[in-house]
Amino acid sequence: MKHQYSRAEIENYLLGHGSEEERARFAEELIADADFDALIREVEADKVDALARGELKGNDAEAWREFLASTGQLDRLRVAQALAERVRPRRPFRVWLQVAAAFLMMVSAAWWWTWREKPPVPLVAALRVNLDLPRDVTRSAGKEGQLQIAGKVGEVELRFAVAEEPASGYRLRMRNAAGNLLLEREGKGWPTGTLAIVVPAASFPQGMIELELLALGANGSESPVSFHRVRVVR
Amino acid sequence: MIEKAQLEALLGRLDADAETAALRYEELRQRLIRYFRWERSGEAEDLADEVLNRVARKLADGEAIEVVERYAAGVARMLLRESLTRIQRRDVALKKMVVPEPVDREALAGLDACLAELQPEQAKLILRYYAGQGSAHIAVRNQMAMELGLELNALRNRALRIRERLEACVQRRLGKLRDKSMNRDTSI
Numbered sequence: 251m252k253h254q255y256s257r258a259e260i261e262n263y264l265l266g267h268g269s270e271e272e273r274a275r276f277a278e279e280l281i282a283d284a285d286f287d288a289l290i291r292e293v294e295a296d297k298v299d300a301l302a303r304g305e306l307k308g309n310d311a312e313a314w315r316e317f318l319a320s321t322g323q324l325d326r327l328r329v330a331q332a333l334a335e336r337v338r339p340r341r342p343f344r345v346w347l348q349v350a351a352a353f354l355m356m357v358s359a360a361w362w363w364t365w366r367e368k369p370p371v372p373l374v375a376a377l378r379v380n381l382d383l384p385r386d387v388t389r390s391a392g393k394e395g396q397l398q399i400a401g402k403v404g405e406v407e408l409r410f411a412v413a414e415e416p417a418s419g420y421r422l423r424m425r426n427a428a429g430n431l432l433l434e435r436e437g438k439g440w441p442t443g444t445l446a447i448v449v450p451a452a453s454f455p456q457g458m459i460e461l462e463l464l465a466l467g468a469n470g471s472e473s474p475v476s477f478h479r480v481r482v483v484r
Numbered sequence: 485m486i487e488k489a490q491l492e493a494l495l496g497r498l499d500a501d502a503e504t505a506a507l508r509y510e511e512l513r514q515r516l517i518r519y520f521r522w523e524r525s526g527e528a529e530d531l532a533d534e535v536l537n538r539v540a541r542k543l544a545d546g547e548a549i550e551v552v553e554r555y556a557a558g559v560a561r562m563l564l565r566e567s568l569t570r571i572q573r574r575d576v577a578l579k580k581m582v583v584p585e586p587v588d589r590e591a592l593a594g595l596d597a598c599l600a601e602l603q604p605e606q607a608k609l610i611l612r613y614y615a616g617q618g619s620a621h622i623a624v625r626n627q628m629a630m631e632l633g634l635e636l637n638a639l640r641n642r643a644l645r646i647r648e649r650l651e652a653c654v655q656r657r658l659g660k661l662r663d664k665s666m667n668r669d670t671s672i
Contacts, residue, residue, distance in 0.1 A: 264522060274561050277519055281557035285637045287515045290522075291644050295614070296621060305617060320524050329654045331588055332595040337615040404588060450588060 255279070255286075260293045265313055266320075295330075298323075302330035302452070304401060312455050319432055327452055377404040378448070383461065385411040387476045394458070394479040401484075403451045410445040410463050410476060417465035421472060422447055427458040440465065454482045486537045487544070494540035497552050512536070512553060516560055523564055531567065535560045590661055591654060598653035606646050613643040 255263075255276070262268060263276050280287045300306050301314050318324045381397050397406065408422070417440040424433040433453050445463070459480050464472040498512070499505035516532035525531055539556050542549065549555045599607045609628070616624045629639045 266524070273523075277523075277561055278554060278557040280522075281512070281515050281519055281560060282551065282553035284511060284515065287518065288637065288640050288644055291518070292640055295644070295647060299614060300617070303617070321521050322526075323521075325655060325658075326651060328588065328591045328658070329595065329651050332591040332654070333614060333650075335592055336595060336599070337611050 257293055260290050261297065264290070264294060264297075265317055298326050298330045299334060302327055303334045308456060312457070315432075315452075315455055316426075316430070319430070324433075324453075328450065331450075331452065377402060378407055379403050379405075379451075380407045380409055381480070383408060383410045383463075383476065383478050385413055385476060387478055388474075389477040391477075392479075394481055396481045396483060397454065398483050399451050399454060405448050406451050406454060408447045408449060408461065410447070412441065412443070412445045412463075412475060414442060415440050415465045415475065416467075417473075418468045419466040420445060420475075421464045421466055423462045423464070424449075424453070425460045425462070426455055427460075429460075432459070436466070456482055456484050458482075486540050490537075490540040490544040493543040494536065494552070497543055497549070509536070512556060516556065519557075519560055520564065525564065525567060527567070531560070531563055535563055538563075590658060594654040594657040594661075595650070597657060598650050601653065602646065602650070610643060610646045610650060613639075614647070 263273065268276070280290055297306075297314050298318065301311060301318075306314055315324075315327075318327060379397070379399065381395070383395070387393060399406065419436060419438045420440065422433070422435040423431060425431055432455065433449065435447055435449070437447070459482055461478045461480060463475045463477075465475050466472060495502065495505040495509060498508040513532050513536060516535050517528045520528035520531045535556055538559050539549070539552060542555075543552075599610075602610070612628060613625060625636065625639065629636045632639060634642070
C-alpha cells in the first residue's frame with residue numbers, strides 16, 4: 251500500500267474538505283490503489299454505522315448526514331440501523347434483567363389498569379413522537395415550530411392538518427436551513443382532516459428545517475398546500 | 485462508444501489473462517464510480533465509463549501509458565472539471581438521492597432474511613467485524629485477522645464484499661416492499 255493517509259484525513263476528504271490539489275492527490279491514490287479504496291470504503295461504512303448508532307453528535311452528525319444525502323446514500327442508514335440492532339452486545343445477565351424488568355412492567359401495568367381504570371401507555375409509543383402542523387401556513391407566515399427528539403425516539407409522525415383538495419396524491423419535501431433537500435416522500439390519495447406521514451427520526455438534522463407539503467394533480471402537477479419552519483432539538 | 489479493438493487494447497494492458505483482465509477492468513470501473521460519487525457527481529456511472537473509453541482510445545492509438553490506473557485517475561479528474569462545478573454536482577446528487585422509508589422493522593426483517601441467505605461463517609464474520617465502537621473496532625478486526633490467518637487488507641476486502649452484498653440484498657427487499665405498498669395503497 252503506497253498511501254499514508256490517516257482515518258481523519260480520509261474523513262475530511264469524504265466530507266468534501268481540502269484544496270483541489272489535495273483532493274486530486276487523494277483521487278489518484280484511491281483510483282490507482284485498490285487497498286486504499288477499500289480503506290476509504292471501510293471508513294465510510296464505519297461512519298454510517300456510527301451515525302446509525304447515535305454515536306455522532308451535533309455538527310459531526312449533521313456533516314455525515316449531509317454527506318450521505320449528497321452522495322445519494324441516505325438509504326444505507328436504514329440498513330446500518332438494522333445492522334446496529336443485530337450486533338448490539340447482549341449479556342445473559344442483561345437479558346435476565348430485561349425479563350425481570352418486563353415482568354415488573356407487566357405487573358405495574360396490570361395494577362395501573364385495574365386501579366386507575368386507564369389504559370397503560372403502550373411501550374411502542376415511546377419510540378415515536380408526533381408533530382402537529384396546522385393548516386394554511388404559508389412561506390411568508392414567518393412562524394416556526396419546534397420538534398424535540400429524545401435519544402430513544404425512532405420515528406416522527408408528521409401530522410398535517412389539511413382541507414379537502416382535488417388531489418390524487420401528496421408530496422412532502424424536507425430541506426435544511428441552507429435549502430438542501432434532505433428528504434422527499436410521496437403518497438397516493440388525499441385524506442380529510444389529517445395527513446400523517448411517518449419519517450425515521452434519523453432523517454431530521456439538528457437545527458432549522460423546512461417542511462413543504464404539496465398536493466399532486468392527476469397529471470403529476472404540484473400545488474403548494476402548506477409550508478412550515480421547524481426547529482429540531484435533539 | 486468504445487470499439488472492440490480499443491477495449492482489447494485496454495484489457496490487454498490490465499492483464500495478459502483475459503479473465504483476470506475483465507475482473508481488473510470491473511474493479512477499476514467500480515473505483516471510478518466511487519470517486520465520482522464521493523465528488524458529489526450525479527452521473528458517476530456515465531463518467532466512469534467515459535474515463536475507461538478515453539483510456540482505451542489512447543491505448544489503441546498507441547499512446548505510451550506507464551500505469552493504466554494512474555492515467556485513468558488523471559482522465560477522471562479532468563472529466564470531473566469538465567462536467568460541473570462542485571455546487572452544481574452536489575445539487576444534482578441531491579435531486580437523485582434515495583429517501584429512507586419509515587418503518588425500520590422492515591429493514592430489520594430484511595436484514596435477517598439476507599443474513600440467512602449468507603453462508604453461516606459469512607454471517608458470523610460480518611456481525612463480528614462491524615460490532616464494537618470507535619477504537620474497539622480496530623482491536624476486534626486485528627484479532628479476527630490473526631485468528632483467520634489473513635492480512636488485514638484481505639479481511640477488510642472480504643468484509644466489505646459481504647457487507648455490500650448484504651446492503652444490496654436488503655435494499656432489494658425494501659424496494660419490493662415499497663413497490664407492493666405503492667400498488668396496494670390507493671388511499672391514506
